Amino acid sequence: MADLARLETTHELEAVEYDTERLTLRWDDGHASRFHSLWLRDNCACPRCRHPQALERTFMFVDHGPPAIASALRDANGMLEVHFRAGAETHVSRYTKGWLRAQTEVERSARAQQSAPALWDAGITGHLPRVDYTDYMEAAGGLRVWIEAVKRHGIVLLSNVPREAGKLLDVARRVGPVRASNFGEYYDVVSKPRPNASAYTPMGLELHTDLANWRSPPDIQLLFCLRNSVVGGESVFADGFRVAEDLRDADPEAFRLLSTQPVEYRFHDDSCDIRTAAPVIETDRQGRLHRIRFNNWLRGATPMPERVVVPMYQALGKVWRMLRDPKYRLNLRLEPGDLISYDNNRVLHGRMPFDETSGERHLQGCYLNQEDVDSARRLLDRMAT
Numbered sequence: 001m002a003d004l005a006r007l008e009t010t011h012e013l014e015a016v017e018y019d020t021e022r023l024t025l026r027w028d029d030g031h032a033s034r035f036h037s038l039w040l041r042d043n044c045a046c047p048r049c050r051h052p053q054a055l056e057r058t059f060m061f062v063d064h065g066p067p068a069i070a071s072a073l074r075d076a077n078g079m080l081e082v083h084f085r086a087g088a089e090t091h092v093s094r095y096t097k098g099w100l101r102a103q104t105e106v107e108r109s110a111r112a113q114q115s116a117p118a119l120w121d122a123g124i125t126g127h128l129p130r131v132d133y134t135d136y137m138e139a140a141g142g143l144r145v146w147i148e149a150v151k152r153h154g155i156v157l158l159s160n161v162p163r164e165a166g167k168l169l170d171v172a173r174r175v176g177p178v179r180a181s182n183f184g185e186y187y188d189v190v191s192k193p194r195p196n197a198s199a200y201t202p203m204g205l206e207l208h209t210d211l212a213n214w215r216s217p218p219d220i221q222l223l224f225c226l227r228n229s230v231v232g233g234e235s236v237f238a239d240g241f242r243v244a245e246d247l248r249d250a251d252p253e254a255f256r257l258l259s260t261q262p263v264e265y266r267f268h269d270d271s272c273d274i275r276t277a278a279p280v281i282e283t284d285r286q287g288r289l290h291r292i293r294f295n296n297w298l299r300g301a302t303p304m305p306e307r308v309v310v311p312m313y314q315a316l317g318k319v320w321r322m323l324r325d326p327k328y329r330l331n332l333r334l335e336p337g338d339l340i341s342y343d344n345n346r347v348l349h350g351r352m353p354f355d356e357t358s359g360e361r362h363l364q365g366c367y368l369n370q371e372d373v374d375s376a377r378r379l380l381d382r383m384a385t
């Protein structure tokens with residue numbers, strides 16, 4: 001099907017039924033899938049309809065009349081062969097059963113279920129998904145465990161990373177190109193004499209998501225511990241989706257406000273002034289959680305209607321109290337060689353204050369795009385078939 005993914009199915013096609021407009025496939029598990037002639041014709045992947053090398057669509061449905069299904073049958077190779085007619089024009093399209101099955105609602109929802117977030121709270125302590133550095137870098141299985149953990153739990157710890165500057169970028173590039181920001185391709189989290197961000201002080205950092213002031217904040221954050229001998233400075237994490245779902249149950253009005261009322265976030269220093277306004281909780285069209293955007297030191301002076309001021313502060317205060325509740329918090333002391341990665345659109349991170357005179361603390365951080373994580377997973381799937 002001009003698809004680099006080898007789409008296989010163990011299910012058999014038991015019957016093919018059609019009229020001029022619709023095709024119905026009956027599968028051996030009792031599932032029936034219907035395809036409209038317009039959609040089927042548009043998704044023909046023959047070399048006339050897709051570029052034979054680039055595999056991109058070249059067929060322009062708008063230049064053709066409405067296609068009618070003239071006949072549909074299974075050929076000797078198990079392909080579904082559909083003959084279309086549009087006025088005087090005819091076309092034959094062939095589809096593998098694996099590709100057809102992959103388009104069905106039952107398979108689509110099974111794939112969505114596989115990647116559905118498994119929400120967590122403090123109970124994850126002691127069960128944090130972990131992968132060894134060598135497995136991750138050298139074995140497809142190690143990379144897959146890391147990717148699945150990021151998708152499911154939104155957090156994973158890589159252990160035994162050689163304590164060398166630059167290893168952070170090697171780890172990131174195993175998945176894809178690094179997503180740069182105004183802090184560069186990567187940044188060193190050390191306390192600085194003239195800090196331009198709270199991260200570069202020994203202050204405690206309340207739970208937050210990074211770069212909330214960007215229209216699209218980075219998806220995956222990687223934080224590598226090179227040195228950590230200070231007193232204090234433990235890392236803290238919380239599953240923002242868990243907190244948001246509990247808020248939705250306990251106080252639907254607060255959830256509604258936080259998912260509709262924009263909050264302005266801003267970062268500015270000598271070299272930039274980057275701001276955006278967006279709700280704290282973003283949901284998709286089905287109401288499923290899409291993104292948490294929460295960062296107190298980047299929160300700007302957000303204008304809001306007077307009637308919203310009190311409920312908005314009440315709702316934000318409720319989230320703060322939940323985030324400070326130990327039942328949601330994972331406390332983790334990062335050891336040198338630990339590299340923690342988490343979904344910055346879901347998992348909030350922070351740290352306890354530390355005594356900068358008691359030792360050294362040096363972390364390095366960078367970001368990855370979710371698209372590259374998903375792509376790496378599909379490439380692993382392709383290799384496995």
Ligand SMILES: [Fe+2]
Pocket residue numbers: 199208209210349
């Ligand atoms: Fe941060």
